[in-house]
Amino acid sequence: MLSICVPVYNYDARxxxxxxxxxxxxxxxxxxxxxxxxxxxxxQQRVNQPLTELPTVRYRALTENTGRASIRNRMxxxxxxxxxxxxxxxxxxxxxxxxxxxxxxxxxxVVVGGTSYFEQPPADPDLYLHWHYGxxxxxxxxxxxxxxxxLHFQSxxxxxxxxxxxxxxxxEVHSYGHEDTLWGQLLAPxxxxxxxxxxxxxxxxxxxxxxFLAKQRQAVETLKDLRRAHPTLTTRLTIFAxxxxxxxxxTEAFPEEWLLRYLHRTHSxxxxxxxxxxxxxxxxxxxxxxx
Numbered sequence: 001m002l003s004i005c006v007p008v009y010n011y012d013a014r015x016x017x018x019x020x021x022x023x024x025x026x027x028x029x030x031x032x033x034x035x036x037x038x039x040x041x042x043x044q045q046r047v048n049q050p051l052t053e054l055p056t057v058r059y060r061a062l063t064e065n066t067g068r069a070s071i072r073n074r075m076x077x078x079x080x081x082x083x084x085x086x087x088x089x090x091x092x093x094x095x096x097x098x099x100x101x102x103x104x105x106x107x108x109x110v111v112v113g114g115t116s117y118f119e120q121p122p123a124d125p126d127l128y129l130h131w132h133y134g135x136x137x138x139x140x141x142x143x144x145x146x147x148x149x150x151l152h153f154q155s156x157x158x159x160x161x162x163x164x165x166x167x168x169x170x171x172e173v174h175s176y177g178h179e180d181t182l183w184g185q186l187l188a189p190x191x192x193x194x195x196x197x198x199x200x201x202x203x204x205x206x207x208x209x210x211x212f213l214a215k216q217r218q219a220v221e222t223l224k225d226l227r228r229a230h231p232t233l234t235t236r237l238t239i240f241a242x243x244x245x246x247x248x249x250x251t252e253a254f255p256e257e258w259l260l261r262y263l264h265r266t267h268s269x270x271x272x273x274x275x276x277x278x279x280x281x282x283x284x285x286x287x288x289x290x291x
């Protein structure tokens with residue numbers, strides 16, 4: 001028995017839901033799909049409104065945006081089955097997606113299916129940077145994630161015991177980014193078993209470069225706030241900054257406009273790393289001892 005939780009913000013959820021229902025029809029296990037609009041625009045809500053007519057779908061439209069953590073916590077409380085799948089709406093499941101999660105014999109409390117991106121780059125060059133980043137930084141094979149399971153947790157596609165999730169809800173982070181990073185690492189002290197399997201969904205919702213960079217910058221600012229409250233919180237960015245503090249401070253000498261122009265021209269992930277390191281260090285070095 002499986003409750004699939006799909007939070008939605010200004011996105012057409014119908015293709016994903018139809019795919020899930022087709023897969024569910026081939027299985028004997030009871031399955032429900034929860035689709036919650038997290039303050040989407042009324043026009044987008046009208047697009048998804050027909051989902052209310054489907055018998056195994058529970059559609060709900062919230063009038064205000066509560067954030068990625070809060071909406072998942074709410075859906076977990078409302079779900080009726082003992083096992084949850086948390087799934088981002090801009091996803092295309094593989095053909096055996098539900099069967100893989102249901103048939104996987106494991107004692108793990110959390111099972112992460114992973115992310116993939118199309119092999120061919122998008123036709124629109126303004127989407128290339130997000131695609132390039134996703135291919136090389138997010139679409140990691142399970143074998144690469146297993147040695148550091150708490151560091152690599154991502155919330156876009158995972159299975160979890162409902163009662164465990166109710167007992168360990170996502171931290172209520174109200175700005176963009178890293179609520180899943182924090183949640184995964186908060187599970188480490190108790191030794192919670194996180195298993196990574198090959199059950200990916202293809203990420204469809206590519207952002208244009210300016211939107212992608214704005215989200216990256218907001219995620220760095222959110223990470224600063226979370227690091228103040230949780231000093232052991234770790235990411236690739238913090239590992240480098242902690243290990244090489246003086247080298248990290250060199251990024252302050254690079255004009256942001258120059259890095260942005262170079263990044264737009266080359267789509268270099270090294271340039272993006274430098275930009276994120278600059279955002280991390282600026283106005284923050286003394287607070288974390290990088291002096």
